[in-house]
Amino acid sequence: MGVTGASTGDRFSFRFPEMVSFGDGAVSDLPVLLREMKAEHPLILSGRTVSEGPVMERIREILDLSGIRYGVFNGVEPEPPVEIVKAAAEAARGAGHDTMIGLGGGSTMDLTKVASVMAATGADILSMVGRDRVPCRGLPTVMLPTTSGSGSEVSPVAIFTFAEEKVKKGVVSSFLVPDAAIVDPELTWSVPPKVTADTGMDAMIHAVESFLSVNANPFSESLSLEAVRRIASSLEGAVMDGRDAASRRGMSLGSLLAGMAFAMAGTAAVHALAYPLGGEFHIPHGTANTVMLKSVMEFNRDQCTGKMSHLARAVSEECLNMSDEEASEYLIEWMTGMARRIGVTTRIRDLGVPEAAIPTMAEAASRETRLLSNNPKTMNREDIEKIYRRAW
Ligand SMILES: [Fe+2]
Missing domain, CATH: 1.20.1090.10 (Dehydroquinate synthase-like - alpha domain)
Structure with a gap:
């Protein structure tokens, strides 16, 4: 059995985030959660649409009120190419962020999971493609899904597009299971x-x-x-x-x-x-x-x-x-x-x-x-x- 939580018949193991908070308004738990995680300077990762919409505005309000200092990387694209993952990891390293918050759909959360490992270890994404090839856990991660679909907020999987080969490949490892997820249905209300x-x-x-x-x-x-x-x-x-x-x-x-x-x-x-x-x-x-x-x-x-x-x-x-x-x-x-x-x-x-x-x-x-x-x-x-x- 691999360490990714796979099962075989009656024998199985699994790893889920340490904390999953669910429900309308659950996003207001974010500051308490970050304090519990001893996060002092988180980086929020998102795509442009989310970063310019009402969801980001709400997160900013919540964090500003709590006094937590944070940064924003809003360059995530759908089906993110590997260059963007590298850019996100560099943004976290460069500004000394200690936690990463994935705010978006599957692409954003997948990117956050792998970028957290790259930011903490300098590992190259290409060396992690496949099953159980991630060297260790990365910076702590919190997932805030804004769509209902990918399940990335609780999964050990991240999928990327490799443009030259025109293929999508997965990075799969229990080290990618996020530390925490806040699943607030209200964050999905503005999805078309x-x-x-x-x-x-x-x-x-x-x-x-x-x-x-x-x-x-x-x-x-x-x-x-x-x-x-x-x-x-x-x-x-x-x-x-x-x-x-x-x-x-x-x-x-x-x-x-x-x-x-x-x-x-x-x-x-x-x-x-x-x-x-x-x-x-x-x-x-x-x-x-x-x-x-x-x-x-x-x-x-x-x-x-x-x-x-x-x-x-x-x-x-x-x-x-x-x-x-x-x-x-x-x-x-x-x-x-x-x-x-x-x-x-x-x-x-x-x-x-x-x-x-x-x-x-x-x-x-x-x-x-x-x-x-x-x-x-x-x-x-x-x-x-x-x-x-x-x-x-
Ligand atoms: Fe899927």
Whole structure:
């Protein structure tokens, strides 16, 4: 067993942040938390949109009132290239920051996790790509997610785009699990519907893939099932009305639970086949997952009909009296229907990706062994190409 919290059958271990604070208004806990962590000069990392919006204004107010001195690095970009991670680490080192606060979506939090190690040790990001290659913990980190999707606030995973190779690669290590996370649903209220839908589909897929993973365990399974329940009842509401507090709360909690589940059990083939769409064609992560979802689940179904029917019964009472066979089919149709209702593309061709790109994408996806090894059904290079063709 690796040290990243992976599970094998009944034997499992996990590592979560020391402190997770959840709920509307939880962000006001930030000064107390920073004092507990003995943070004297934190650096807030964010992207431009967040740094110019109401969320940053609120954080500034809270910190200014508390008298904590802080810096801001607002150069995070979506799907951050490695140069930006280096720049963030240098900004922290240069100004002597002792703690890093990731304020944003998955990209910002992933960047913060790896930049904290680089700032503390001078380690190069390239030497950390892969599993368990991070030398030690970095500067203490606090995550403040502003979207409900990535689960990065509790996970040991960080994903980056390597522009020259046109691929996305993961840095995976228990040393990347943040020290603390404050999950405040109110921070997601200003997220536009398109991003809410895209990140929400990602969260749903984390719940589903972690539940079906061969590395799932009783602990992760209960988190996955509760996650899928919350997401099923909240996603449409959060997309339709961003200020619907109950739906935002449901999505924040669902995403957090799904993040904890996949931190243990991993994600699988949907993510593996989605990565080439992100690396090569810059398709947003949730959309890339969504276009692969149906075809991968149809491929998997005969190996995990029973487990898929559990998920189906968690998302809809309509399945309670169905056979496992019927319920597992229902689940696939239900997830695709949900994506359509909230406006997330479900076919690769509608993303402008040419069919001729499939062999190259299949080659790239077949190298994602970290994720494919979690899949409930073994998938070879030929299977992957067929799945892409069905999804196209
Ligand atoms: Fe994901």
